Amino acid sequence: MQQHSFWFYIVTFFAIILVRYLAMAGFAHWLLYHRQPATISVLKDIQLSVLSTGVFALATAVIMTLDDKGMTKLHGRMDAENWWVLPLSYLAVLVLQDAYFYATHRLFHHPRLFAWFHQGHHRSRQPTPWTSFAFDPLEAVVQALFLIGVVMLIPLHFITLLAVLTTMTVWAVVNHLGLEVLPLHFPHHWLGRWLIGPAHHSIHHRRYGKHFGLYFTFWDRVFGSEDPAYADALQPAAVVRPGA
Incomplete structure (x- = not known):
């Protein structure tokens, strides 16, 4: 793989990550929220997202620079006999990321840390794709830091890393679609x-002490942070509408 300068990586990945966010969140907003005017919270979400883009672009530049120096376990080898390693490593990273996210997310809700680490994400009790x-x-x-750590410790194909990053973005957008634009029976599917x-x-987003996971409900169940009235809370009377 051709090597580039650190600043080239930062600028390139900042553009890629930002365009990806704007495209996915923008499409979801156009599809589901196009009749609602932009609010102050949406504009602040976009501002925070641009800052986050810079952080993740910097992290990606670090990863690529370390890889150029042979200091990561990323590789481009594709062995037909070991094709199963790709989906297995992909699932393994998702499980690890989910555990890491749950632990850090719950920690950020500690009163002494919330204002520094997580308050901006909760400006709106009713999230949107933005x-x-x-x-x-x-x-x-x-x-x-999780992404940097995982490529330093676990052998991953570049395709696997790309799949994880794409899943992270798509899942985040889907998770923030909000209840007011979806059929109430939709979340009750067995999945x-x-x-x-x-x-x-x-x-x-309505009950800060519940539901800290990213992909799977496992950790919320194990550590008792899943809302016991999860299904009941989705009924029309319990849904918090914008402006309520």
Whole structure:
């Protein structure tokens, strides 16, 4: 793979990450929220997202520079006999990232840390697609460190890393679609008991002490942070509408 300067990586990946965020969040907003005017919270979410983009671009530049120096376990080898390693490593990284996110996310809700690490993400109790990448800068740093750590410790194909990053972005957008634009029966699909979606995460934005996971509901169940009235909370009377 051709090597480039550190600043080339920063500028390139800042553009890629920002365009990806604007495209995915913008499409979801156009599809589901186009009749709603932009609010101050949406504009602030976009501002935070631009800052997060800078943090993740910096982290990606670090990863690429370390890889240029042979200091990561990223590789481009494709062995037909070991094709199963790609999906297995992909799933392994998602499970590890989910555990890391749960632990750090719950930690950031500690009263002494919340204002520094996570308050900006909760400006709106009813999230929108624009909230998906609205990390406070310090939180973005902590989440970006996971990506640097994982490529230093686990052998990963570049395709696997790209798949993880894409999944992270798409899942974040989906999780922040909000309840008011979706059929209430949608989150009640059996997958909703195992995979985190908009219904599960919307409850977190209304009840800060519940639902800290990223992809899977496992850790919320194990550590007792899943809302026991998860299904009941999705009924029309319990849904918090904008301006309520």
